[in-house]
Amino acid sequence: MATDLTVPRTAARLDVAPIQRRTMRLLFTTQIIGGVGVTIGISVGALLAARVAGTAVAGVAQSAGVVGAALLAVPVTRIMARHGRRPGLVLAYAVGAVGGVLVVLAAATRSVPLLFLGMLLFGGGTAANLQARYTAVDLAEPARRGRQLSLIVWATTIGAVAAPNFAALADRVTTGWGLPPLAGPFAFSAAAFVLASVVLLGLLRPDPLLTARRLAAAAVVGSAAPDGAGAGGPGPAAAGHNGVAPAAAVAAEAPTGGGAGPATAPVGVRPPRTAGMRLAWSVVRGQPAARLGIAAVAIGHLVMVAVMAMTPVRLGESHADADVLRLVGIVLSLHIAGMYAFSPVVGWLTDRLGRRAVILGGVGLLLAACAVAGTAGHHTPRLSVGLVLLGLGWSGTMVAGSTLLSESVSAGVRPSVQGFSDLIMGLAGAGAAVLSGFVMQLAGYPVLTLLAAVATVPLVALALRPVPTGAPGEED
Known part of the structure; x- marks a missing residue:
């Protein structure tokens, strides 16, 4: 091609x-x-x-x-x-x-x-x-x-x-x-x-x-041409006909993300040859909305993985081997349902209430999940409720954060920035999975959920940061 x-x-x-x-x-x-x-x-x-x-x-x-x-x-x-x-x-x-x-x-x-x-x-x-x-x-x-x-x-x-x-x-x-x-x-x-x-x-x-x-x-060519002509005729790209x-x-x-260089080249004509993680970082660094989107996805994933990864171990502390696999299957199925089953509702709320509001709502659900799961002891139904809330919170930060990120950068650099986000998210999840085992062994499951809750503090601070009037990509 x-x-x-x-x-x-x-x-x-x-x-x-x-x-x-x-x-x-x-x-x-x-x-x-x-x-x-x-x-x-x-x-x-x-x-x-x-x-x-x-x-x-x-x-x-x-x-x-x-x-x-x-x-x-x-x-x-x-x-x-x-x-x-x-x-x-x-x-x-x-x-x-x-x-x-x-x-x-x-x-x-x-x-x-x-x-x-x-x-x-x-x-x-x-x-x-x-x-x-x-x-x-x-x-x-x-x-x-x-x-x-x-x-x-x-x-x-x-x-x-x-x-x-x-x-x-x-x-x-x-x-x-x-x-x-x-x-x-x-x-x-x-x-x-x-x-x-x-x-x-x-x-x-x-x-x-x-x-x-x-x-x-x-659209760029049409807007630059005299009398709206260009790119195939008098301004159909701007006219709203047939959904165009x-x-x-x-x-x-979408804004280019700030800064000079390839990111500011005309969108749609030629993607930048330097597209990659370095370009993605330069774009995200100059775009507060993109930073919030990446933080929401990464921190939400970190909290979810940290708590979810050690839940089977927690169940194994209080149930015989013959029952553990059955209970793990039920609890994790409920957790996965919380992650995905209600995502259309989360998406509707993201469009209706705004990206930041849903991100903050997701954080609230993650905190509730940590509180419920961390204080459940060996009560399996309550632990299951905590895992469902954990999935719902992840869904809020994932859907709203991904949407905010995608609309905060130009089409020319969007794939690189999205890949950068998935890289950060994956590394955050992998780190959480590894560290959660050490925390579980040294301090126990309640302390793990407490630390996972504390990890949301930077995201809350970023989401509550005042939005400059007219800042690109910030409008919900």
């Missing part, structure tokens, strides 16, 4: 509503497939790692998938910045499929290095699922960004909640094929990722990000 993005004369006349509807349907479908792939593997990942590498490093092996998703965000978003969403999503799912195959091989050969490499690459499935939510807002109308992003997040619910219950079936089926115990779910994960990548490769056309850039370029103006505005209205 050529890297030079031209501005066809028909770009300004393009009706993006059908393209957006098609994109949303496609993303919804692939999110279900990808959600099954990610969750069915993760549900047995720790158990398989314990058998291959030993219990002591099982948690580290599990965290490798989180780190892999974070690191893969860098090359994936670099590809998106140059060539669009489709090749980036396809690559991420393909890498996840390779990781699933390597994990199966590691189980068969009991190779610890191969297991770690496989888990690292398996994070590609998570990276693709995360980037899909941003794809949903490339052509979304400003008043519907939160809802459309949240619908893609919500689609993950179907796969994520159902997949753990199919892990045992997948294991039984593949054991009959000669695969080692607990390797079967990863084989199914690899197949799901391949299916998602093939569907996106064949059907995600036209590419929503490239279309948004062409519309933005057409709002879509062009989506791509063109």
Whole structure:
């Protein structure tokens, strides 16, 4: 695909509503497939790692998938910045499929290095699922960004909640094929990722990000031409006919993030060659709204992972081995439902009440979750309530933070900034997963939840910071 993005004369006349509807349907479908792939593997990942590498490093092996998703965000978003969403999503799912195959091989050969490499690459499935939510807002109308992003997040619910219950079936089926115990779910994960990548490769056309850039370029050319002429005629990009103006505005209205250099080049004509984490940091540093969006996503994820990761251990303190797996499945299914099932409502509130308000509401739910779970003792129903609140709080910070971030930067640098956000989020989650084990061992679960609550203080301070009048990207 050529890297030079031209501005066809028909770009300004393009009706993006059908393209957006098609994109949303496609993303919804692939999110279900990808959600099954990610969750069915993760549900047995720790158990398989314990058998291959030993219990002591099982948690580290599990965290490798989180780190892999974070690191893969860098090359994936670099590809998106140059060539669009489709090749980036396809690559991420393909890498996840390779990781699933390597994990199966590691189980068969009991190779610890191969297991770690496989888990690292398996994070590609998570990276693709995360980037899909941003794809949903490339052509979304400003008043519907939160809802459309949240619908893609919500689609993950179907796969994520159902997949753990199919892990045992997948294991039984593949054991009959000669695969080692607990390797079967990863084989199914690899197949799901391949299916998602093939569907996106064949059907995600036209590419929503490239279309948004062409519309933005057409709007720029049209506004610069005498009497509104240019890019295909007298100002249709600004006229609002057939839904064209709002879509062009989506791509063109966002600020460049401040500063000189590639970020200030005309949006839509040619993505900056320096697109990457360095550019993303320079853009975010000059854009308060983008900083808040990244902080909301990262800190919300950190708190969620820290508490969730040690909940099975907490349950194991008070229940026999025969009951622990059943209870863990129920509690974590409720938690995942809290994360995803209500995301359309969260998206509606994000558009209705504003991004900052929902971020603060998410923080409030995270604090309530820490209080309920931390004081639940060994009362499993109360602990379950705490985990549901934890999922709801994560949903608030994720949906509102991602929406605010996406609309706070220009289309030319948006993929790089979004990848930077996912990198920070992934590293925050991985760090929380590792440190939570040490805190749990040294001080116990209540202290862990207290520290997780304290971690939200910087986010609250950032969200309550006065907004300069007319600051770009700050209006809710």
